Each structure stands twice: as C-alpha cells, then as structure tokens.
Amino acid sequence: MLLKDVADTSAAVAGVSGRLAKIDLLAGCLRRSAPAEAEVVASYLAGELRQRRTGLGYASLRDLPPPADAASLQVLEVDAAFAAIGELSGKGSTAARRERFRDLMARATPAEQRLLAALVSGELRQGALDGVLTEAVARAAEVPAADVRRAITVAGALVPVAAAVLAAGPDGLAQFRLTVGSPLRPMLASPAPDIAEALQRTGEAAVEWKVDGVRVQIHRDGNDVAVFTRTLDDITGNVPELAEAALALPVRSVVLDGETIALDPSGRPLPFQRTGSRVSSRVDVATARAKVPLSLFVFDALHVDGTDLIGAPGIDRWAALSAVVPASARVPRLVTVSVDEAQAFFDDALAHGHEGVIVKGLDVPYEAGRRGAGWLKVKPRHTLDLAILAAEWGHGRRQGWLSNLHLGARDPSGAYGPEGGWVMLGKTFKGLTDQMLTWQTAELLSLADGPTDGWVVHVRPELLVEVAFDGVQTSPRYPAGVALRFARVLRHRPDKPAAEADTIDSVLAIRGPVHA
Known part of the structure; x- marks a missing residue:
C-alpha cells in the first residue's frame, strides 16, 4: 500500500464530522491493507509510529525539503526507515537522524509530508479516537466490535489487535487473554x-x-x-x-x-x-x-x-x-x-x-x-493570567498558525532577571481552538519583536492568556526553577494590560514549600 492512501484517508477523516462517516473511511483503508501492512497502517491511522523512540522531534521538522510531485513511498518502506532512524546512536547520530528523515520527506508528496510531520510531532488530529478506530477495525475484519474491544482490554493496545484480526479474522482474537506477567493498559x-x-x-x-x-x-x-x-x-x-x-x-x-x-x-x-x-x-x-x-x-x-x-x-x-x-x-x-x-x-x-x-x-x-x-x-483547578513571550509555528493540521505558546509571569523585583521583566514557566498549545489559533496568529504577528520566518517568533509581552494548570513542579529548565503542570489555555485576555499579569511570587505560592 502506498503511504498516499493512508495520508488521503487521514485527511478525509479530518474533513468529515460524522462518526459513521469516519468509521467508513477508516475501515476502507484498513481493508485495502495487506496482512503484513495492517499493523503499520493501523498505527498511522491511530496517529502514532510503531517505534516508541526515534530520536526525532520538532527540530527535525524545520527547513523541510520541497515535496515530491508523485507518490512512491510504500507504508512498509516508511516503517523500515523510521526503525533505522531509531537505531542510530553515538556521536553524530542526531545529525544523521535528521538527514535520514529529510531524505524520507524529500520523497513524500504534500499530503504525505503533512502526515509524517504529524506522526513525528504527535499532533495528528483527525477525530479518529480509539473508539472510532476500534469500530473501523471491527468493520474491516467483519467481526463484532464487542469482541475487538475485549481483545483490546487484554492486549492493552489497539494496534496489535488490529493487526491480528485483519490478518486472521476471529481466530486472530483468540490470542488475547489475560496473562499474569503481561501488562494491560490502565483504565x-x-x-x-x-x-x-x-x-x-x-x-x-x-x-x-x-x-x-x-x-x-x-x-x-x-x-x-x-x-x-x-x-x-x-x-x-x-x-x-x-x-x-x-x-x-x-x-x-x-x-x-x-x-x-x-x-x-x-x-x-x-x-x-x-x-x-x-x-x-x-x-x-x-x-x-x-x-x-x-x-x-x-x-x-x-x-x-x-x-x-x-x-x-x-x-x-x-x-x-x-x-x-x-x-x-x-x-x-x-x-x-x-x-x-x-x-x-x-x-x-x-x-x-x-x-x-x-x-x-x-x-x-x-x-x-x-x-x-x-x-x-x-482536582482543584489553578488559573493564572500570563504573558505570551513567544510562539512556535505549528505543524500538521496547525501548520500556518502560531501554536505552541511560551508563557511567562511578571518578575517585578527582578529576582530571576531584569527588574520588571518576565520569567518563563513553560509552553503549551493545549486548549486552543481553530478560531483562537487564527486570532492569536494575527495578533502575535503584530506584536513580533524580530523575524517571523523562523521556528520561534518572539513577541512583545503584551498579550495575556488565562491558563489553567494542575500544579507547579520543579524544573531546572526555567529561570525560577519551576514549570506549570498540564497547562492549557482557557481564553485570551486582550482586555487586560500586561501590568496585571500574575507574578512569579504567585506561582511560587501555589507550589508551596520545597522539600530537600
């Protein structure tokens, strides 16, 4: 199967809102895959690579080569390429991984590049949640969905069940029984x-x-x-x-x-x-x-x-x-x-x-x-009004939008930098709707403090966002030694001036005392 088939299916699934329509599209793609391809195809439709670690990240998505005009990549070929990339180690491996990935992207069409970038970044958003994909696997294999769900419960993952049932039908589900010593995914x-x-x-x-x-x-x-x-x-x-x-x-x-x-x-x-x-x-x-x-x-x-x-x-x-x-x-x-x-x-x-x-x-x-x-x-929900210090250009379906926000609190006393400056507390793209992304991209570009064609766009800290988060954790990555846990944006606050942003002292008060 060509990777283009999976990429086109993913795009089509993202473009429809009905659950049944999504199931039909996914089932059709799974049905067209050969038994040896089923696991890879199911993984990609689930928004994940089969390889747990590849050493690739957002930096690998910068300065991508122009896309290919015609589709030639096979799904098994792509899977093998990611496996080879993941095995690279030692001195120079980071550069080697990026070069191999660039070579792969150079052979990918625009749709395939979008899919591969989304798989690497973990940002494939097509509305194909586990429940929808489970129903699609059952339909493609012509087995009851309840049987597939029971097998997934024991297997702890959808992809191996999809591979087994698409290859062997109902007989493929027989191998998935609770076995002491074999872990299950937690509820x-x-x-x-x-x-x-x-x-x-x-x-x-x-x-x-x-x-x-x-x-x-x-x-x-x-x-x-x-x-x-x-x-x-x-x-x-x-x-x-x-x-x-x-x-x-x-x-x-x-x-x-x-x-x-x-x-x-x-x-x-x-x-x-x-x-x-x-x-x-x-x-x-x-x-x-x-x-x-x-x-x-x-x-x-x-x-x-x-x-x-x-x-x-x-x-x-x-x-x-x-x-x-x-x-x-x-x-x-x-x-x-x-x-x-x-x-x-x-x-x-x-x-x-x-x-x-x-x-x-x-x-x-x-x-x-x-x-x-x-x-x-x-859980108790904490909220703060923080300034956007910078934003990163998005990938996948967020391409063309400034997405990942760098968040900062005021530092009026200059405890962690210049007096009256800002202390970065982390990044988040959670909670942002398409409408919010569109609005903030235009707004942040108008506040740009430097070039806007790089991966990160630095801005004047004048736009506040109300951010919810679960707690404050220790982090040596940031100047104050703390970061927000599970931060997500609730809303933009253009009505508030930057001088009303919360301070780093407020953040440290939420963290509470530090244990030695």
Whole structure:
C-alpha cells in the first residue's frame, strides 16, 4: 500500500464530522491493507509510529525539503526507515537522524509530508479516537466490535489487535487473554468539575484519594513478580520494595493496579520529580531506595488466584483486593452518595498533599486503556493570567498558525532577571481552538519583536492568556526553577494590560514549600 492512501484517508477523516462517516473511511483503508501492512497502517491511522523512540522531534521538522510531485513511498518502506532512524546512536547520530528523515520527506508528496510531520510531532488530529478506530477495525475484519474491544482490554493496545484480526479474522482474537506477567493498559479517569457533578453522574460511588505518583501494575505468579508502568515499561529491578510487597501477599497469583509515590517523614508527597527519578533510576538502586523509599497505594485487582476480575463490577474487585492486600497498602476510600461526605473526603486528600479524588461507579468494569465515564477525577483547578513571550509555528493540521505558546509571569523585583521583566514557566498549545489559533496568529504577528520566518517568533509581552494548570513542579529548565503542570489555555485576555499579569511570587505560592 502506498503511504498516499493512508495520508488521503487521514485527511478525509479530518474533513468529515460524522462518526459513521469516519468509521467508513477508516475501515476502507484498513481493508485495502495487506496482512503484513495492517499493523503499520493501523498505527498511522491511530496517529502514532510503531517505534516508541526515534530520536526525532520538532527540530527535525524545520527547513523541510520541497515535496515530491508523485507518490512512491510504500507504508512498509516508511516503517523500515523510521526503525533505522531509531537505531542510530553515538556521536553524530542526531545529525544523521535528521538527514535520514529529510531524505524520507524529500520523497513524500504534500499530503504525505503533512502526515509524517504529524506522526513525528504527535499532533495528528483527525477525530479518529480509539473508539472510532476500534469500530473501523471491527468493520474491516467483519467481526463484532464487542469482541475487538475485549481483545483490546487484554492486549492493552489497539494496534496489535488490529493487526491480528485483519490478518486472521476471529481466530486472530483468540490470542488475547489475560496473562499474569503481561501488562494491560490502565483504565483512565475522565475529568469532572466538582464533587457534586461527579456524584450526579455516578450515583453512589467509591471516592478514593488521587495520589500524584507513578502508576504501577504489579503482576505476581508464584515467586515471580513484575512491575510495569502505565506505558507498559518493566521497572521491576528499579522498585524492589514493590516486588517485596507483592511477595508478602497471601496469594499464588495476582494482578494489582495502583500508584507508587515517595513521601516525606510526615507522610506528605515529595515533589513528583523525586518519585519519577527514583522509579526510573537503574543505578545503585539500594542507595536510591535508602534515600527515597517508595510507598504503595493499591486501588484495583484485575486477577486473584486464577480468577480474572476485569469484567467484574468495581465493588467486587475491591472486595477481592481487600481480602489479600493490607489496609496499609490500599488507597484511602469512602463509599457514599452524600456530596457533603465526599467533599470532606476531598478536602482531607488535599490537606494530606494529594491531587484530589477519583469518584468511581460501583458497578463499573475495568476498561483497560479507556478513559471511561465510570471513573471521574476531581482536582482543584489553578488559573493564572500570563504573558505570551513567544510562539512556535505549528505543524500538521496547525501548520500556518502560531501554536505552541511560551508563557511567562511578571518578575517585578527582578529576582530571576531584569527588574520588571518576565520569567518563563513553560509552553503549551493545549486548549486552543481553530478560531483562537487564527486570532492569536494575527495578533502575535503584530506584536513580533524580530523575524517571523523562523521556528520561534518572539513577541512583545503584551498579550495575556488565562491558563489553567494542575500544579507547579520543579524544573531546572526555567529561570525560577519551576514549570506549570498540564497547562492549557482557557481564553485570551486582550482586555487586560500586561501590568496585571500574575507574578512569579504567585506561582511560587501555589507550589508551596520545597522539600530537600
């Protein structure tokens, strides 16, 4: 199959709004792929490369060569090219990767260049969410969508299921069974604005602390233990205390879902980076463990002693969990229908330094890899009015717009630079609609403070944006040593002068005290 077929399909899917129309287009493209091509085609339609790491980033998308006039790239050829790029390492590898990528882009038509750039940047926006693509895979393979969804739940990913069912039909789904030792993609929570709204959606529910740690899935089969992250990476050797906790349970086999986090002596969370660094460190684990011990908060059981629990109601999974996991390793939990009780529980979670709560419907099954409506996360939302210091030209469907915004707070005392200057806190393109992108591009170009034909356009800090974010984290990348977590733009504030932007002191106050 030519890459052009996938690129044209992606563009067509982006151009229609109806769910059924999107499914028809995607299914047609999947049906035209050969069995050996199905995995690559499904990956590209899902907006991702098969290779987890290629070493390519936004810098690779600068100064691209002119597009080819005619389509010649085959999907398997492109996949092999990305695999080869990802294998480059050592001195000079960065330049070599970019050169190989340029060679690939030189053979791509305009539509193919847009697709490849979007795959590299992770900005393929065509409205083909997992649910839509799942339905398309089922239609292309002529199997019930429910069977495909069950296989995805066990596989933890859509793409391998698509490859198997498109190659072998219903028989291809038989290989996807829950296996202790093989990780599943975790179930995710959808946002809710407050406790009252969450309980209105769920009715009586379990309300649990939302711990800001690292998501872990713990598998035990006899004396063998494996610990996986939410991205399915095996970190067993990095977290011996979690393996020991699993071996101490009165079970033969178990699969648990939870969070691990580093706490200070008073039981409050250390900055997230401390937990992240500890979990990812493979060097001198014993010393790292002594300095930053990890605590475990388990909140779900997917398998216990030969019984698979994925399809069981949440209340039954918790009962199975409580029977084998001690209270000291379980997440604090309250079952209630009362908004007042749930709000008090939420306030207590915040008082202990945690992110908020997860409100879980009692009858909800475990939907691996899905952001289900039965789990709702409630967190306090912080907002600031910040200045746009610069913006980056977008790629993919945002090409031609100034998209990624560099955000800054006022520094009236000059603690981190010139007095009355600005302190950068990070970048974001989240929350920007097409209408907002169009307006801000024109506005920022009028404020440009230098050339506008480069990757980054610096502007006079006169346009403010109201930004929502989940918290403030330590970051050595920026002058004040902090950055915003999960920042997204709520609205532009042309009505506010730059002098009314929030200050760096306001940002540091949200972060709170720093732990040594």
